Amino acid sequence: MGKDLIIHGMLVDRALRFAAIDGTQLVRDAQKTHSLSRVATAALGRQLLMTSVIATLAKNDGDTVTTVLAGNGPAGNLVCVGRHGGLVKGYATNPDVELPLRPDGKLDVRSYVGTTGKLTLIRDLGLKEPYVGMCNLISGEIAEDFAQYFTASEQQPSIVYLGVHENAADGFVTGAVGLLIQTMPNCPDAAIDRVMQIADRIPSLGTRLAEGEDLAEILHDLFAELDAEYTDRFTPAFSCDCSRERLERALISIGKKELHDLIEQDGKAELTCQFCGKAYLFDRAALEALLTEATDNGGTDER
Numbered sequence: 645m646g647k648d649l650i651i652h653g654m655l656v657d658r659a660l661r662f663a664a665i666d667g668t669q670l671v672r673d674a675q676k677t678h679s680l681s682r683v684a685t686a687a688l689g690r691q692l693l694m695t696s697v698i699a700t701l702a703k704n705d706g707d708t709v710t711t712v713l714a715g716n717g718p719a720g721n722l723v724c725v726g727r728h729g730g731l732v733k734g735y736a737t738n739p740d741v742e743l744p745l746r747p748d749g750k751l752d753v754r755s756y757v758g759t760t761g762k763l764t765l766i767r768d769l770g771l772k773e774p775y776v777g778m779c780n781l782i783s784g785e786i787a788e789d790f791a792q793y794f795t796a797s798e799q800q801p802s803i804v805y806l807g808v809h810e811n812a813a814d815g816f817v818t819g820a821v822g823l824l825i826q827t828m829p830n831c832p833d834a835a836i837d838r839v840m841q842i843a844d845r846i847p848s849l850g851t852r853l854a855e856g857e858d859l860a861e862i863l864h865d866l867f868a869e870l871d872a873e874y875t876d877r878f879t880p881a882f883s884c885d886c887s888r889e890r891l892e893r894a895l896i897s898i899g900k901k902e903l904h905d906l907i908e909q910d911g912k913a914e915l916t917c918q919f920c921g922k923a924y925l926f927d928r929a930a931l932e933a934l935l936t937e938a939t940d941n942g943g944t945d946e947r
């Protein structure tokens with residue numbers, strides 16, 4: 645089994661750009677980490693694919709992108725964070741909810757996510773304030789919601805395809821693939837027309853990848869008539885960047901009094917990372933050391 649892969653490129657005399665991802669392994673890793681139900685694997689998987697792709701399109705190494713799907717379905721919130729190179733982490737509030745298949749036999753992502761709610765995208769570019777964009781959900785199927793977000797909130801007309809294929813018997817992920825196509829500034833209508841001619845073939849990406857074909861080969865076929873140029877490659881992965889230091893800062897930031905109360909009442913603190921499930925234990929001595937720092941720092945100037 646090959647590694648996950650993101651491929652960037654341009655289409656039709658550089659009038660449009662594309663970014664495609666084979667994130668089969670990263671979706672498997674998310675499924676295992678969070679014991680995701682089948683429908684949660686499909687939903688969070690799609691969002692992880694898109695978030696990873698968006699992260700690779702950021703300009704600078706330190707830029708991060710956070711996507712939050714907050715719909716009215718039983719999923720609760722779906723939260724993903726993408727970092728440089730396509731590393732991505734994510735979680736669902738309710739990862740174990742399973743829903744009946746739709747009448748056509750497909751996973752009911754829309755009912756899991758919900759059809760009303762918000763998609764929020766936060767780009768942290770290392771500036772004082774992050775850039776926050778938002779749009780209403782239009783379908784709950786996630787790909788359509790991201791397409792709507794790019795078009796309405798970032799004024800960048802986009803095609804988004806996201807597909808997570810799972811075995812019916814055991815939910816094993818056989819293929820997880822995404823494709824984003826966006827117009828560049830001054831993109832002529834004729835170029836868009838040429839891309840639209842292949843639009844109905846895009847879903848074949850998912851089935852071909854799930855059958856074991858290589859992403860680069862599938863794209864080569866799909867874009868055969870679109871003068872494709874291939875520009876960059878990245879290796880995405882499901883990966884958390886949590887650390888004991890980060891949680892120490894969080895504990896210090898709750899304030900001197902709260903930290904003191906925590907020591908008196910519990911004598912320890914066990915914090916679990918939402919994104920990867922890793923547990924961090926702080927015993928009395930560790931908390932008392934942090935209390936000293938909270939005192940020194942006034943307890944509120946750390947984030």
Ligand SMILES: [Zn+2]
Binds near residue numbers: 922
């Ligand atoms: Zn973590």
